[in-house]
Every structure is written in structure tokens, then in C-alpha cells.
Amino acid sequence: MADNLPTEFDVVVVGTGLPESIIAAACARSGQRVLHVDSRNYYGGNWASFSFSGLLSWIKENQQKADLSDECEDWRKLILEDEEAIPLSSKDKTIQHVEDFCFGDQDSAEGVEEAGALPKLRVLGALAAQGESPGPEKESPAEMGIALGSQESPAEMGIALGSQESPAEMGIALGSQESPAAEVSPGSEKENAAVGSPGEEPQGCSEAARAAAGDGAGAAPGPGAAPSTADGDSAPQPAKTEAAPSENAAQEPKKITYSQIVREGRRFNIDLVSKLLYSRGLLIDLLIKSNVSRYAEFKNATRVLAFREGKVEQVPCSRADVFNSRQLTMVEKRMLMKFLTFCLDYEQHPEEYQEHESSTFAEFLQTRKLTPSLQHFILHSIAMVAETESSTLEGLQATKKFLQCLGRYGNTPFLFPLYGQGEIPQCFCRLCAVFGGIYCLRHAVRCLVLDRASGRCKAIVDQFGQRISANYFIVEDSYLSESTCTNVCYRQISRAVLITDQSVLNTDSEQQVSILTVPPLEPGRAAVRVIELCSSTMTCMKDTYLVHLTCPSTKTAREDLEPVVQKLFNLNTEKETENEELQKPRVLWAVYFNMRDSSGVERSSYAGLPSNVYVCSGPDSALGNDCAVKQAETIFREMFPAEEFCPPPPNPEDIIYDEDEIEPEESGLNNSPETKPETSAEESSSEGGAAVTKEE
Amino acid sequence: MSMEDYDFLFKIVLIGNAGVGKTCLVRRFTQGLFPPGQGATIGVDFMIKTVEINGEKVKLQIWDTAGQERFRSITQSYYRSANALILTYDITCEESFRCLPEWLREIEQYASNKVITVLVGNKIDLADKREVSQQRAAEFSEAQDMYYLETSAKESDNVEKLFLDLACRLISEARQNTLVNNVSSPLPGEGKSISYLTCCNFN
Numbered sequence A: 001m002a003d004n005l006p007t008e009f010d011v012v013v014v015g016t017g018l019p020e021s022i023i024a025a026a027c028a029r030s031g032q033r034v035l036h037v038d039s040r041n042y043y044g045g046n047w048a049s050f051s052f053s054g055l056l057s058w059i060k061e062n063q064q065k066a067d068l069s070d071e072c073e074d075w076r077k078l079i080l081e082d083e084e085a086i087p088l089s090s091k092d093k094t095i096q097h098v099e100d101f102c103f104g105d106q107d108s109a110e111g112v113e114e115a116g117a118l119p120k121l122r123v124l125g126a127l128a129a130q131g132e133s134p135g136p137e138k139e140s141p142a143e144m145g146i147a148l149g150s151q152e153s154p155a156e157m158g159i160a161l162g163s164q165e166s167p168a169e170m171g172i173a174l175g176s177q178e179s180p181a182a183e184v185s186p187g188s189e190k191e192n193a194a195v196g197s198p199g200e201e202p203q204g205c206s207e208a209a210r211a212a213a214g215d216g217a218g219a220a221p222g223p224g225a226a227p228s229t230a231d232g233d234s235a236p237q238p239a240k241t242e243a244a245p246s247e248n249a250a251q252e253p254k255k256i257t258y259s260q261i262v263r264e265g266r267r268f269n270i271d272l273v274s275k276l277l278y279s280r281g282l283l284i285d286l287l288i289k290s291n292v293s294r295y296a297e298f299k300n301a302t303r304v305l306a307f308r309e310g311k312v313e314q315v316p317c318s319r320a321d322v323f324n325s326r327q328l329t330m331v332e333k334r335m336l337m338k339f340l341t342f343c344l345d346y347e348q349h350p351e352e353y354q355e356h357e358s359s360t361f362a363e364f365l366q367t368r369k370l371t372p373s374l375q376h377f378i379l380h381s382i383a384m385v386a387e388t389e390s391s392t393l394e395g396l397q398a399t400k401k402f403l404q405c406l407g408r409y410g411n412t413p414f415l416f417p418l419y420g421q422g423e424i425p426q427c428f429c430r431l432c433a434v435f436g437g438i439y440c441l442r443h444a445v446r447c448l449v450l451d452r453a454s455g456r457c458k459a460i461v462d463q464f465g466q467r468i469s470a471n472y473f474i475v476e477d478s479y480l481s482e483s484t485c486t487n488v489c490y491r492q493i494s495r496a497v498l499i500t501d502q503s504v505l506n507t508d509s510e511q512q513v514s515i516l517t518v519p520p521l522e523p524g525r526a527a528v529r530v531i532e533l534c535s536s537t538m539t540c541m542k543d544t545y546l547v548h549l550t551c552p553s554t555k556t557a558r559e560d561l562e563p564v565v566q567k568l569f570n571l572n573t574e575k576e577t578e579n580e581e582l583q584k585p586r587v588l589w590a591v592y593f594n595m596r597d598s599s600g601v602e603r604s605s606y607a608g609l610p611s612n613v614y615v616c617s618g619p620d621s622a623l624g625n626d627c628a629v630k631q632a633e634t635i636f637r638e639m640f641p642a643e644e645f646c647p648p649p650p651n652p653e654d655i656i657y658d659e660d661e662i663e664p665e666e667s668g669l670n671n672s673p674e675t676k677p678e679t680s681a682e683e684s685s686s687e688g689g690a691a692v693t694k695e696e
Numbered sequence B: 001m002s003m004e005d006y007d008f009l010f011k012i013v014l015i016g017n018a019g020v021g022k023t024c025l026v027r028r029f030t031q032g033l034f035p036p037g038q039g040a041t042i043g044v045d046f047m048i049k050t051v052e053i054n055g056e057k058v059k060l061q062i063w064d065t066a067g068q069e070r071f072r073s074i075t076q077s078y079y080r081s082a083n084a085l086i087l088t089y090d091i092t093c094e095e096s097f098r099c100l101p102e103w104l105r106e107i108e109q110y111a112s113n114k115v116i117t118v119l120v121g122n123k124i125d126l127a128d129k130r131e132v133s134q135q136r137a138a139e140f141s142e143a144q145d146m147y148y149l150e151t152s153a154k155e156s157d158n159v160e161k162l163f164l165d166l167a168c169r170l171i172s173e174a175r176q177n178t179l180v181n182n183v184s185s186p187l188p189g190e191g192k193s194i195s196y197l198t199c200c201n202f203n
Helices: A018-029 A052-064 A074-078 A119-124 A136-142 A189-196 A201-214 A239-243 A258-263 A282-290 A319-324 A330-344 A350-356 A361-367 A372-382 A392-405 A423-434 A557-568 A579-583 A626-639 A680-686 B022-031 B094-098 B100-110 B124-129 B134-143 B159-183 B194-201
Strands: A011-014 A034-037 A083-087 A095-102 A297-300 A303-308 A311-314 A414-417 A438-440 A445-451 A456-462 A467-469 A472-476 A491-500 A514-518 A528-533 A545-552 A587-597 A613-616 B008-016 B046-053 B056-063 B084-090 B116-122 B147-150
Touching: A011 A018, A018 A034, A018 A282, A018 A423, A018 A472, A018 A613, A018 A626, A034 A423, A052 A095, A052 A258, A052 A587, A083 A456, A095 A557, A258 A587, A282 A423, A282 A626, A303 A372, A319 A330, A330 A372, A330 A392, A350 A361, A350 A392, A361 A372, A361 A392, A372 A392, A372 A514, A423 A438, A491 A557, A514 A557, A528 A557, A545 A557, A557 A587, A613 A626, B008 B022, B008 B100, B008 B159, B022 B046, B022 B056, B022 B084, B022 B116, B022 B159, B046 B159, B056 B159, B084 B094, B084 B100, B084 B159, B094 B100, B094 B134, B116 B134, B116 B159, B134 B147, B147 B159
Parallel strands: A011 A034, A011 A472, A034 A438, A303 A514, A472 A613, B008 B056, B008 B084, B084 B116, B116 B147
Antiparallel strands: A083 A445, A095 A587, A297 A414, A303 A311, A445 A456, A456 A467, A491 A545, A491 A587, A514 A528, A528 A545, B046 B056
């Protein structure tokens, strides 16, 4: 593959995190020639997700921090007299204090290797530990997806965002949830049959999806919206049936060993950043609008949880939830509904909150007729704002946002991408590539080349000393050198990832995606956000849960988060633990790390950057992705004010090649396909492709 | 937008070195075209072709790499939920054959466990420039448990066969799994469309 990179582009993007990838996609979509590089060998930067073995290598890399002073400065010779070099950093310094812990028998895992997708390869490589390797008959029931044509896609159980041609076609299209056609009532097989019918139904769904996506606020949001849900998981169907054909299903949670985690390591997709998508957030809107949604599939977060008086409980948030709640009294139900209804259009009733505008939201809640438990639910689990800092208005805004997102795709406001958040940047990269963007991982950039006369950046010099010129440059913060960032003040995010054997709240279904906010355990600390993922999100192996903890840092990640981990989980490896501990989920493996939060850094605090160099920040600590989308759109609009931001691409089924295109392109770039909103593509292709429409 | 009906939908993904003729294979099959000297395929995400096999309509959704293979930078998400992979090399290019293990490693890492892989040696119209013998390729594919076929997108040799055979295999796999699955009661929301059971199973 001794292929050389072209040396002239319109836009060069360095870093493949979410904002960079959105910008790359938007630029390519609008006809710019884009080069997108990353010095790492994986996509996403700090937005990436890893298999278990991939994460172990990442940990090692970040713990060693081998300070190779490899700063070979040969490239300096390539800088001309009327130019100046702005060196980029070759070391990633955004991750600190990485500590990992194994709570199982690590030695037993020695020599165990990750099992791959290709059975024969495994045998060839003699990798599988004999006897331990799951035979095929045992393996198949463990499969998440059940193979049925397109059904094979595990994503089946997921939600396909607004796309009519996604491989998950049979799944439920985003946006269609509001339409009765796509409504699946949990556990009802009859209705499942209707939706999954391979005939006209999928199309019907997607029509509805398009319509729904198009006119946005079609259905009334809020607690009133039907609690339709794509997941059958909330059905009281014990997942045990799944294992039935092969093994006599053990009733108790299976004991997962460390070697099993290693062997099934490929089943893990562990995100460095833990986020959810607000169902009416900017990212969902962009995914639908740009049709990037066809590359990803989603699952609803199924539960919003609260941690109060040492116990984890479920927070009723939709109207149906509130009415069905067993933990609330009738009076409480009425209070809660009344308050939530008020929050939906609080702006209309300023008299209700005006006098509290200068107080905190927590204080405001005390003035309303709400019991302490309701106040807790609203403050920590619905508004998710800080108790001591957030104002009444902030709290009302946050509550309203939460409520507005309810019911679009399910009875919580959140979606999670199957295979992890790390898929999302890649999906935008695919769009960029489809529109001609050139991709190159493992490709480092040594410096930006500044043209002294114009004061603009005119090129980059890469690791091979090759000069690549462009008009615009997008650089992710972590690539900037210390000299550029001397005046920048960064915040930090504390993160923990645990693999556990049980959910923090066991209910009838094992397959839950839960979000839990743990209020600060002591004053001065931040609340900790906990997201627990089940195996059907395709982020962890069967019979385990992946738990992400996140908070803004005050100390090291372990110091910030371990107290919460101890409250929620059993960290003891020994069997003789107290009864109380036994009921908690056991942690099988854990890692803590601090990640730099470069969001919110003023551009002016970066020293000496030319005006055509734009900086993207790494992940922020917020739950949603609005920050990244806003940043991408802002930068794109600054570069190309006249261009539309990620308009929908033509439907692949509508693309028709005419004969002009078959000629070797005389007109250079003009080989964009013709788009015809006709059905002829389908017809002609069905007939063996003989009929091709000719333009002239 | 016509109402579509089909009995099966499969996602097929092509991989292999740049320039081995992946896009040509797809375009030959879906459109009956052989576009000489075409550049990178801009704006085309995947192509669709519906074929009929034993009276059943099978919709094939065929995904191309969008050029990301050029510098070995295919996204993992490209492989997600693919039902079949077509691993392509150029019989006139030793290098493209030698890269196959690398591609297999990538499949191994990112593809679903149940993906069907077909090895395709393209450009047999250039027989006089052949660098990779049929025997070598056959041995390799056998060792890796792959189906193997040689094609010419230019002459349209074996192109139909490639995709139609693949479709047949996918159908039979899907059937088998349906039968197996039907033994246990289906879990709602776990990838099962009940209608498939009724349409494929009980006859």
C-alpha cells in the first residue's frame, strides 16, 4: 500500500473526535476536498470505544507515558524563509491517573486469548484454550441477534434513526416511534409480527419516520405522549429462555470469570466518554437531517434511577410511569404531574417562579408542594442540576428539556447508540468518505506552516515530511503543542468504567439501559452520573453490565468516584462478605482515569493561531452531545457561510448513472451522480441492470 | 417511492485493497455497467439490487468502502451488522493477495460472528498478467473456511453467480437459524421478527 497522499486539499482535519468528524462530513458534503487524519490507529480520539483487549492496550499506553523525546525536528528544514512553523504535539497528554483493578482471578486468564469472529482462524491460530472454548452449539444461543435475513443484525432490537435503507430496516426507524404504525407494545408478539413483516410494513414505517422527522414536533411532546417503546425488554420475559436450548439455565446470575471477559473481549465496546443522546437534542436532529443515522442503530435508555437514602430506585418520569408507579402515593402522583405540567410551559407562568429567580432550583422546589422524595427525583434525576449552584431558571429549563424529549422514542428522553458512543464519529467519517473525503489513520502531523505575508496557515507537514496544502485547517485541541496552549486553563473529567455481574436495580428484565445520578456524597463535590449498559447494547458480554461513572474532577478519578462505587457495588473478592454487600452487584473489573475537558476554552487563549486554523475541543462532561454539534456547526459556518450544513444526501436507490459518467471524467470533479426521485433505479436494477437512463 | 416487497434483506460488504475492482463488481452486478477508468465513487453509499431466488424476493444491499481502504482506515462501524463479506483481490496483483490476512484480521475484530465470507479474485480477463494462481487462492480460502470464486467485472464473468450464490447461502443460513431459533421461545426485542417465522418456517 505504497500509496501517497494527495498534496492539495480544501480542508485538512486533524483528529477524528465527534466535532472534527461532523465538520469533515459537512465539508465533504458541500463539495470541499477533505483530508481527515488521526495519529492514532483508531477512530474517535477521546470519543473512541474499545474492545476489552483494546482498552487494556490503551490503559498500558497511557500508564507508561513513555516520554520518548523522539522530537525529530527534521521537518524544520522544509520550512521556507517566508514561512513559520507552528509545531503540533506528538504526545497525547489528555489522559491521566489511569488505574485499573481486576477483582477476579487474573492468573487464570493467563494465556487466554480473545476469540475472534472467524471460527477457522481461531482453530488455525490454535488460540482457543481447549475445553474452555465454547463449542458452536453453545455459542449460538448466546448470540444476541438472531439470524433471519436482515434480522441477523443484532441491531434488530435497536432503533434505526429515520433511515429507510438502514440495514436494520426491520428495526424501528427513528422518528417513527410517534406513529402508531411503528408502535410495538412490549412483549406482544402479535404486534411484533405486524411491525416486522417483511412486506410493506418496513416501508410504511420509514415513510412515517420521514414524515415525523420532517415536521419535527408532530406529536405533542411531554408526559402526554404515548409511552411507545422499541424495546421489548421491558416485557416481563425472563431472559433465561435465551440460554434454554443449550444449558439448563441456572437461575442465579452466572459467575463470570476474568478469563471469560478476556475471551469474550470482542463483545465489549467500552467508551472513553459516557454520554446519551437526548431524543430531541442537536445530535439526533443532525443524524436524521444528514441521513448519517443510517449508519447507526440505537436503543432507548429504559430507566431513570435515583439514589436516595442508600437505595437505588426507579424514577417515574412519563405520565404512564407516574400513574403506574407503586412507590408514589396518590397525592404524590398528583403533585408530580402538576409540577411537571407546569415545567413544560413555565415561561407562560412567570408569576409562579419570578420571585425565586435569585434562589437555587433546590430552594425553589422546597416552596412547591412537593414531598422530599419528589424534590429529590426532580432535582437529581430529571433536571440533573447541581443542588447548591443551579438557579431556578436553569432547573426549569433542564426539566423542560427532559420532558420535551420524553415519548419521542420511548418513555425516557435518551437514546444510546448500539456498539457505543464511539460509533457516532465514525458514522460522520463514513459520510465524509462517501463524498470523497480521504481518510488516513496512524498519520501524524508535525506542524502547521504559516505564511508570514498573509498571516494564514497554508499547509501542514506530515510525519513523512510531506507538505500538504489547504485553505482551512481543523485541529483537535490535544494536537496543539504546549507553547500554543500555555495560557489555556483546562478542566478535567473523572471517569470510571466497571464491568459488573448484576444491575444496580434488578427488575423483571435484565436488559436495561439505566441512568442514575448520585448526589454529592459530601459538600463541595459534584454529582456523579452513572450509566449502566446491558449486553443488548452490544457493549458488553452476556451476563455482565458495563457501568460508566462520570463527574467533573475535583481530584483524581479514583478519589472522586471510588466512594460512589463503594456505595453501589461490592468490591470484595472474598466470598465472606456481609449480607448487605452480597446483594450489591459485584465489580469484576474496573478502571479509573482523568480526561482533559477542553470544551469551553476561548479561542483567544490559544497563542499564535492563524485565523484559518480552527480548534475543536475534546469531549465535555455533559450528558448530551449538544456542545460538539454546536461547535462543529459554528466552525463550518465560519468557513463556509453560504453552504448548507449537512443537507440530506441523495437516496442511494435514486442514484442513476448516466452515460456521461461512464466516460473518464473530462470535467474533473464533476462526477457527482445524478439524482432522480423516481423508482426507475429499483426497476432497472431488478431487471439485471440493462436499462440505464440516458440523459441526452 | 414504490411499495417494496421482499422476503429477505441482506447487507453485503466489500473489502480488499484499493484498485482490485470492488466498485466495478458492484456496478456490474447492480447496473450491468463496466465503467472503465472511473474514479472514486462520490456520493454513493451503497447499491441495491433485488433478485428473485426460487420465487423469493431477496433485496441485496451492497456496501462499498468509500475509499477508506486506501490508507487502511475503514471504520469499524462499516462492518457492523453485515450478513456477508466479499473479500476481493486482483489476480494480477500479488500485493493485493498478500494483504488478505490483514483484511481477515480486521474482519475477525469487527465483523459479526456469523458473517459469511467469500474470497473473490477479480480481473480474470487479464489472464496473461496473472500473478496469483488459482490453486494458491483455493488453498488459502479453504484454510480460512471461505468460499472462493474468480470473476471479471469487465467481461461480467461470474459476477451474477457471485452475488446469486451468496444470496442463496444467506437464505439457507437464515432458514437454518430460524429453525433453530424456533425451538426456544423468542425473546421479544432480541432480534426476532415473528413474521419471518411464519413465512419461512411452517412450510
